[in-house]
Structures are given as structure tokens and as C-alpha cells.
Amino acid sequence: MTDAVAVLLIVAVTAYAVLAGADFGAGFWDLLAGVADRGERPRALIEHSIGPVWEANHVWLIFTLVMLWTAFPPAFASITSTLFVPLTLAAFGIVLRGASFAFRKSVVRTRDRRNFGAAFAASSVITPYCMGAVAGAIASGRVPSGGTTGDPWSSWVNVTSVVAGVLAVATCAFLAAVFLIRDAARLEQHDLAEYFRRRAIAAAIAAGAAAVAGIFVLGADATYVFHGMASRSLPLVVASAMCGVASLVLLRRGIARFARLVAVGAVATIVFAWGVAQWPYILPTSLKVSAAAAPSETLTALLVVFAIAVAVIGPSIALLFVMDQRSLLPEEGAERAEKPPAPVPS
């Protein structure tokens, strides 16, 4: 049963990485979209694209945190004690990101929109970086269990954390760009689809490079997880690499639909690979999943909650996504003065 809950935890982390990751990545592209005029159409697409879904996607983080502290309380206590700084930064980033995104949609003056946009975009980069750094800290065994606390700084300012942070940002950017191609195509903005196709390719290459660097870094800095990746997780790692390459090929050929599928596959498999690689530890190599686990009644309760979630939340999410994809959720209907669309930069 402990194993089942551990798998659910990884499922929640994966869902957060893929779904919220794409929303964070959209903020990354918002940041790079250029000055107000030039960036207006990409920004409008980004806003349109993540507006209805980001809050639902964000809930996966709540699920992850709650699962972690309920099913594996000592692990949660150790992680939050050692990684106080990056988690605090991530929390601040989440506040800034969510609030400024909501504010930006609700104001009209260019200056206000620019300020909220800057806060939204910058925090969209900081938050996934911190989350990646946290994952790197855990994977490289820098979070000790029990009463001891790891170093407040070097636990997350180290080579594994930096590479993991960069990988997280690049992955988010990649997912977002791939999703945005489809959204642009759906709205028949073919020039924007092309705009994001080029960016998706660049992000795919960056994420791939970060992943390759990650392999070397893990080999030197996080040996337990490295060995796991090279043995138990190898099929997943290979699958992720294949998905990554396939998405690149599909993007080059302009087949966005399948590119999206394999892009999700590439990210999901690598998150799973991490989980499998550090098995049976939740904090390598000081705390095993079984030792951290809550009493079995609690785990049963979590499994029941998850079953209800699958039955109730599953169809609701599907409804939201289908409505969104069918353009049934076009806007909040805010009356807003718009300037004529500027040509998209190449």
C-alpha cells in the first residue's frame, strides 16, 4: 500500500510538472515576447491559452504537498526544514505569478499591464527554477532525514540543483511552446503557430542539452540516483530520450498534434524515471519510503480520496479541457480597449 501511495505521489508530481509546467513556461515566453507592441499578440495568445486552466493545473501542487505531508510526514518535515529558502522563494513566486496574471487580465492601461506582466513572467521563471533546485537537492541526497537539517544554502545551490533548475525552466518552456502551437493553430493564427514552433525547437534543444548535462552531473554528484537511472530507470530514460527526439523531428516537420503527445511523454517519463531511480528511498539515502510512511489507515484514506478524485475530478477536468479546446471558454468578456494587431516578429 505504501508503494501505491508513493506511485500516486509521483503521478501528482508528474501532473504538476506537465500541466502547471506548461503554464509556467507560457510565462517564460511572455517574458521574452519583447516590448509591448511587438509582444502583444504572443502575449494575448498566452493569456487566452492559460487563462481558464492554470488554477486547476495549480491544484496538483496542493495535492502533491498534501500527499507528501500526510503519507510521508517525516520526509515533508525534513524537506521543508532544509530547503527553507528555495521553497519560500517558490511560494512567493506562486503568489506573484497567480495574482499578477489575474491582475493583468483585469487592467487596461499599458503601464499597469506591463508591470503586472513583468511580475507574472519573472515569477514564472523563478518558481520552476526553485522547484527544480528542490528536486536536485533531494536527488543528490542533500536533505538528511530525522532531526538534522541540511545546509540552508549549499543544499540547493550546487551543481545538481542548478542543472535541475535549468532543466525545469527549459522543460516548462518546451511544453508551453508546444501547447501554444496547437492553441495558435486552433485560433487560426498560423503566423503565431510558426512563431512558437521555432521556439519549441529551441527549447527542446535546450532541455535536451540540460538533460544530457544532468546525466554527467548526476554521475559525479548524485551517485545513488545515477545508478538507479542507469539500471532500474533505464527503460524510462530511453523512452524519454526517444520522445524528446521524436518531438524535435515532428516539430521540424510541423506536425504539432503528435509533437504535443510525445512532448508530454518525454517530460512524464523523466519525472517517473527520477522516482524509480531513487527507489526505495524518499530521501536518498537517509530515509526509505517505507520508513517515512504514515500508518496504513491514513494511506488507505488517501487511496480512497484518490479514487474519488478519479471518479469526480477526472470527468470535470476532461470537461474543462474539452470546453477549452473547443473554444467554449473564450474569455471573461472584459471590455477592453485594444490596439490593432501588430505584425509578429520573426
Place this chain on the structure above:
Amino acid sequence: MHLLAVNPVPWARSQMAFTLAFHIVLVPLGVAWGLMALVANYRGLKHEDSAALLLAQRWSKFMAVTFAVGAVTGTVLSFEFGLLWPTFMGRFGAAFGVPFAIEGLFFFTEAIFVAIYIFGWKRLKPWTHFWTGIPIVIAGIGGSVSVVAANAWMNEPSGFTLNSAGKVVKVDPIGVIFNKAMPYEAAHMVVAAYVVGGFLIASVYAAAWLRGRRDRYHRLGFTIPFTVAAIATPIQMIVGDTLARWVFSNEPVKFAAIELVPKTKSDVPETLLGHLNSSGKITGGIPIPGLASWLSDPSTGKSTVVKGLNTVPSNARPTIGEVNVVHLAWDVMVGLAMLLLLLALWYAISWWIRRDFPETRWFLWPAAGAGVAAVLALEAGWVVTEVGRQPWIVHNYLKVQQAATANHGVWITFSAVLALYLGLGITTVHVLRGMSRRWRDAGRREPDSPYGPRSPVPVDGVRVREEVAAR
């Protein structure tokens, strides 16, 4: 670094208190506003009332902002459980976490249907769209009940077994969720959400009415939320009274702090204001003889014995300073609630006699202030339950002092949170006011129409927005 090595406990308490106090203002909006928007929406559809529909549509846009701010500030609380209270979570997460897992379900449902409802105005069929709002109301209630269940568990921990080392070895999830305090606290908070949400939103339209914006739109904007609040307020009086009597029987130390009872005795006066001095004597205030005893158990009247603070050792009860905070907060909550009840009665009588709300300034001015008063009452109530539990984080099991993080930098994060949240609070109000002003200006030119002519399939996000802007 030694200069920066500040005791984290008071800062952790301050940060938790401040972030909770901020988030709790958004809770009533999350719980109650959805219902009010649906009332307006229903009216609009059933009676083809375009003002009601417009109101519902605009409320849903405001809700988009307040829901986002509520979601992210709620997330901060999840982080803080671990960041500020790692020992608490490490030791009791297995029990304390159970209600939060259920809250996750409700939050998920709410996030999904809020999105569908606020983005679905233009292209869903009107009644279909209306029905997508119903889960928001249900999830709002369920979510707050779940969170309050967790808080009630801190007051009345149950449903777990400890081994000799103090580790949780067995959990009864139902026992955790349905702890003894849960039904009372949950009812009190849910009704409070309707009281506060109703008065808060109505107060905005009362102010608008005073400024001469007297049309059907503003009339509905006032009457719908004020009616909700006016119905909820007397209910809250009964719920609150029941809860107080339950606290008298089950949390005697908290009750002693509420009623300023240093030593166990009968014929306890209800002391309005006043405080305990450093030697533990009641000073100041207006005592109403025997009333606290009488209210605690009317069947025995003035002879009801109220347990005093002295029934537990001084290290297991709130300090004198904390007792005074609890007592003052209690007086503020009850006092404001009484005033709000009078306002609700006035409204009810006026409605009964002349089918309209009282348009006199004597009513409208207090009504415009009722929102702030209701928020203060809510905050005061929260202070009573939280400070009244001190020094415990899990009553009789774990003290706040022992639960806190050892990170010395909490004073820095608290300062940062303070700055961030002040900015957030001011900006939220500013943005909401800006939206309202903009609509008002636009409304002078041409009213916009919810469910208006369906826009064609949007071929271009920007173009669609232009069409809307041009309309």
C-alpha cells in the same frame, strides 16, 4: 551571522497569523460570492432581467480576481505548515493531513468550475452555463468545512494512537475529520462566510447608493448580498451561542480566557472590555453580574460553576497577555455581531412592511460600514480560537514552541511576506475598483449585454476582444 540569529518562534507565529488573517478575508468571497452570483444569474434568466444578468457577469469577473488571490495565498499556507512548523507536520501530518486531502478534492472542483463559469458566459447555453456554477457553491462549503475540520482537530485532537515514543502509529481518519469540535466550528465558519461575504459585497453597493447611483443594477447589487447576510446573521447567533456553550464544556481554559475567569467560581459576571492585570486580577471593564454563568448553562443560572485558568498549570494555558487578547477579540466579535444583527433586523422589518430596503442614510451609512465590521468580527473570532489554544499547537500534545522551525531567518521571510501581502492587498482593491470604474464609464456610453449576440467562432483572440471592446 550571529546578529541575524533571531529566535524564530515569535516570527513564525506572526507570519502564520498574518498570512492566515489575510487569506481568511478571501474565504467568504470564495464561499458566498458564487451563490450570490447564481442568485443574480437565476433572476436574470428566469425573469429576463438584464440588470441582474449584467450583475452576475461582472461579479464573476471580480470573483476571477479574488479566487486567484485566494488560491495563491492558500497555497502559501500549505508551504508554511512545513516551512514554519516542521515538527508539527513531521509528527502529526499523518492525522492532520487527512482533512486536507479531502479539501484538495473540493478545491480542485472549485478551480475547474470557477474557470468554466467565468469563462463560459459567451459561448455556453445560458442555462447550461448557470448549472456549471452550482459545483462552485458546493465545493466552497465542502472546502471550508474540510479546512476547519483540520483546525478543529488542533483544538480537539482525536482519531490517532501514539506509541511510547510519541509517534503516530494508528490513525482513524473518520475520527480525525469528525473530531468533537468539528461540527460546531465548521458550521460557525460556513455561516460566517455568508455573513461576511454578504455584508462585504452589499457594503460596496450601499456606498454606491449613497453616492447617488440608484438604479436597478445597484439595487440588486445591494439587496441580493444583504439578504444573504441578513438571513445568515441570526443563524450565526444561534450557532455561535451553541459553540460557546460547547467550548464552556469541552475547552474550559479557552472559555476561561474568553470570560476572564482567573479562578474557578460560580456567579461569574460577563465583563465587557476590561483586562487581567499582571497579578491576574480583573481590572476595568463593565461587569454584568452573573451573566457569564447564566449564559454558560441557563438551567443552573447564576450558580453555574465556570472553570478558571487556574485549573491547569501556568505553562499549559495562555499567558495573561494572551488571555487579554482573547477576551478583547471576543468582545469585538460579539459586539460587532450584535450591531450587524440590529442592521439585519431593520432590513427585515423594512422588507416586511414596505417590500424595500430602508433608503434612509441612518441605515445606509452603517450598511456601507457593515462589510468592514463583518470582516473584523471574523478576524476576531479567528483570534479567539487560535490564541485561546495557546501555548498548544495540538491541544495537550504539542506546544507551538516545540513545533516551530529552527531556521533563524524567519524574521526575514516574515518581513518579505508582510511587504508582499500589503502590496497584494492594496493592488487587489485597486484592481477591483478600477474594473468597476471602467465599467461605469463604459456603461454611460452603451450597456454591454451578457449572453448577447453570440460572437462568431473566434478566428483571432485579439480580433474577438476588439469586437467586444467595440460593442
